[in-house]
Amino acid sequence: xxxxxxxxxxxxxxxxxxxxxxxxxxxxxxxxxxxxxxxxxxxxxxxxxxxxxxxxxxxxxxxxxxxxxxxxxxxxxxxxxxxxxxxxxxxxxxxxxxxxxxxxxxxxxxxxxxxxxxxxxxxxxxxxxxxxxxxxxxxxxxxxxxxxxxxxxxxxxxxxxxxxxxxxxxxxxxxxxxxxxxxxxxxxxxxxxxxxxxxxxxxxxxxxxxxxxxxxxxxxxxxxxxxxxxxxxxxxxxxxxxxxxxxxxxxxxxxxxxxxxxxxxxxxxxxxxxxxxxxxxxxxxxxxxxxxxxxxxxxxxxxxxxxxxxxxxxxxxxxxxxxxxxxxxxxxxxxxxxxxxxxxxxxxxxxxxxxxxxxxxxxxxxxxxxxxxxxxxxxxxxxxxxxxxxxxxxxxxxxxxxxxxxxxxxxxxxxxxxxxxxxxxxxxxxxxxxxxxxxxxxxxxxxxxxxxxxxxxxxxxxxxxxxxxxxxxxxxxxxxxxxxxxxxxxxxxxxxxxxxxxxxxxxxxxxxxxxxxxxxxxxxxxxxxxxxxxxxxxx
Amino acid sequence: xxxxxxxxxxxxxxxxxxxxxxxxxxxxxxxxxxxxxxxxxxxxxxxxxxxxxxxxxxxxxxxxxxxxxxxxxxxxxxxxxxxxxxxxxxxxxxxxxxxx
Numbered sequence: 001x002x003x004x005x006x007x008x009x010x011x012x013x014x015x016x017x018x019x020x021x022x023x024x025x026x027x028x029x030x031x032x033x034x035x036x037x038x039x040x041x042x043x044x045x046x047x048x049x050x051x052x053x054x055x056x057x058x059x060x061x062x063x064x065x066x067x068x069x070x071x072x073x074x075x076x077x078x079x080x081x082x083x084x085x086x087x088x089x090x091x092x093x094x095x096x097x098x099x100x101x102x103x104x105x106x107x108x109x110x111x112x113x114x115x116x117x118x119x120x121x122x123x124x125x126x127x128x129x130x131x132x133x134x135x136x137x138x139x140x141x142x143x144x145x146x147x148x149x150x151x152x153x154x155x156x157x158x159x160x161x162x163x164x165x166x167x168x169x170x171x172x173x174x175x176x177x178x179x180x181x182x183x184x185x186x187x188x189x190x191x192x193x194x195x196x197x198x199x200x201x202x203x204x205x206x207x208x209x210x211x212x213x214x215x216x217x218x219x220x221x222x223x224x225x226x227x228x229x230x231x232x233x234x235x236x237x238x239x240x241x242x243x244x245x246x247x248x249x250x251x252x253x254x255x256x257x258x259x260x261x262x263x264x265x266x267x268x269x270x271x272x273x274x275x276x277x278x279x280x281x282x283x284x285x286x287x288x289x290x291x292x293x294x295x296x297x298x299x300x301x302x303x304x305x306x307x308x309x310x311x312x313x314x315x316x317x318x319x320x321x322x323x324x325x326x327x328x329x330x331x332x333x334x335x336x337x338x339x340x341x342x343x344x345x346x347x348x349x350x351x352x353x354x355x356x357x358x359x360x361x362x363x364x365x366x367x368x369x370x371x372x373x374x375x376x377x378x379x380x381x382x383x384x385x386x387x388x389x390x391x392x393x394x395x396x397x398x399x400x401x402x403x404x405x406x407x408x409x410x411x412x413x414x415x416x417x418x419x420x421x422x423x424x425x426x427x428x429x430x431x432x433x434x435x436x437x438x439x440x441x442x443x444x445x446x447x448x449x450x451x452x453x454x455x456x457x458x459x460x461x462x463x464x465x466x467x468x469x470x471x472x473x474x475x476x477x478x479x480x481x482x483x484x485x486x487x488x489x490x491x492x493x494x495x496x497x498x499x500x501x502x503x504x505x506x507x508x509x510x511x512x513x514x515x516x517x518x519x520x521x522x523x524x525x526x527x528x529x530x531x532x533x534x535x536x537x538x539x
Numbered sequence: 540x541x542x543x544x545x546x547x548x549x550x551x552x553x554x555x556x557x558x559x560x561x562x563x564x565x566x567x568x569x570x571x572x573x574x575x576x577x578x579x580x581x582x583x584x585x586x587x588x589x590x591x592x593x594x595x596x597x598x599x600x601x602x603x604x605x606x607x608x609x610x611x612x613x614x615x616x617x618x619x620x621x622x623x624x625x626x627x628x629x630x631x632x633x634x635x636x637x638x639x
Contacts, residue, residue, distance in 0.1 A: 071564055072563075074564075078567045079597060084594075085595065122600075317558055
């Protein structure tokens with residue numbers, strides 16, 4: 001009764017939160033048809049005609065869509081009206097290129113240029129150009145009348161989906177979007193979030209089977225031809241999500257969280273600048289952990305100072321006066337970076353990772369410190385080092401940082417040394433916390449637990465032992481919090497424990513008053529603290 | 540066609556305050572406004588080798604002007620002076636909606 005894909009689950013990245021259960025519909029770009037070229041004059045006329053029709057179609061879509069979508073489409077119209085771009089294509093047609101070939105070559109060159117950009121925002125624009133390219137080619141091939149036949153409430157599965165295609169689909173009955181590639185910062189993701197259409201991207205390869213599917217935009221999963229049990233669990237997640245959202249949203253908007261009369265500060269963790277677009281991010285007290293490893297995954301090698309500065313500065317501008325804690329490169333361990341981390345370590349979790357690696361590769365580290373020193377003058381920046389074991393490491397990092405600031409200032413560049421803190425994730429650091437001359441501490445509970453419990457956190461066989469509520473882990477958290485309280489220094493926790501409702505009572509009882517969580521769990525955490533404060537259970 | 544203002548080049552400099560730099564929305568606004576003038580208008584990021592046609596949205600985007608960079612504008616033609624002043628205003632005011 002079920003095909004080979006029955007029950008298979010695929011994991012991707014969340015682009016828009018929500019749940020959808022419906023027929024699975026595959027959409028391909030559909031520009032593979034054949035076309036016979038005419039004379040030079042016919043080709044030029046065909047291209048002019050296709051551009052005019054495309055302009056009209058896009059204008060029509062923009063009028064229906066309105067708002068943000070209209071502005072996205074305006075960019076496509078502007079490209080069609082760009083004489084420099086269009087004239088070069090007509091010149092190629094005049095020299096004998098068929099209309100579709102000339103058009104494709106010109107647009108592909110533009111797309112390649114956007115794809116090579118370091119900036120995620122620019123990269124995401126390439127799908128707008130691909131959309132425009134395919135629209136004109138479809139018209140040239142005589143397919144102008146075709147529109148997508150999508151049943152209402154369907155889960156649309158495509159390699160990537162251009163914004164205009166998204167707008168052509170009737171989403172009034174719900175549905176969802178599952179993309180094999182795509183990006184959470186694309187225009188289509190912005191549209192999906194604005195309309196609360198669940199969307200998961202970067203699902204990778206998915207077999208061309210499956211009649212129905214479950215799309216979980218919260219967990220970032222797609223399940224094909226689900227079993228009754230999968231559907232039951234899915235509906236349970238959907239229902240609990242709905243309930244939590246409804247009551248949490250009201251609490252989220254309250255200015256502060258408090259527990260037994262004490263103010264609890266709630267910050268957000270971000271993996272990349274795009275995470276700040278989450279609708280709930282604005283309610284945070286600041287950024288408690290900005291990871292910077294995303295900068296290391298560019299194809300072109302380690303990021304230059306300007307690229308990094310732009311990313312840090314974007315976070316500073318978003319935060320305005322609120323604090324922004326940026327963690328320096330935390331590569332190594334389970335996060336290898338070719339060309340940066342060491343290869344062939346027998347035990348990378350106990351190897352040259354985090355600050356250890358940065359101190360071993362000062363040429364890469366100094367570039368990051370320069371960008372951070374420049375960003376520090378733009379607002380309330382705090383910088384922390386990961387994987388610190390001894391006070392000497394912190395001082396070595398501080399000295400490098402101070403030298404960088406001095407050199408920048410000598411060159412007349414606005415720069416300053418930000419507040420410096422450390423991650424507390426090595427048990428030695430937690431036990432000897434008073435030996436560090438840090439301005440603040442942030443407990444990385446994931447690594448702290450794995451080192452204290454001697455459990456590789458990526459090893460599923462150890463899951464029952466990997467208990468963050470083990471008294472030994474809580475003891476180290478409590479010691480660190482106590483040191484902060486006595487010394488008047490901020491101590492926060494930015495690991496998964498902070499967003500786990502079962503762990504929150506223990507963390508508050510350990511003395512923690514600052515937590516940093518993903519924006520998507522901020523509402524739930526605030527709600528849990530509120531319940532605990534009013535003496536209620538976890539619900 | 541020849542006008543006494545022809546041949547005279549007007550220039551201006553303005554800092555790009557837009558949060559994400561010269562991206563799609565500001566680029567569309569800039570080129571739309573530039574097209575309202577007869578003048579030949581060129582822009583570049585201060586110090587760049589090449590001047591870019593201010594009426595080409597593809598080229599303005601390819602310029603990759605970042606937040607905080609300085610944009611140089613030059614124009615020649617009958618309404619060049621007004622063109623430079625108008626574009627400088629648009630960029631300095633962070634591309635307000637009513638300007639389009």
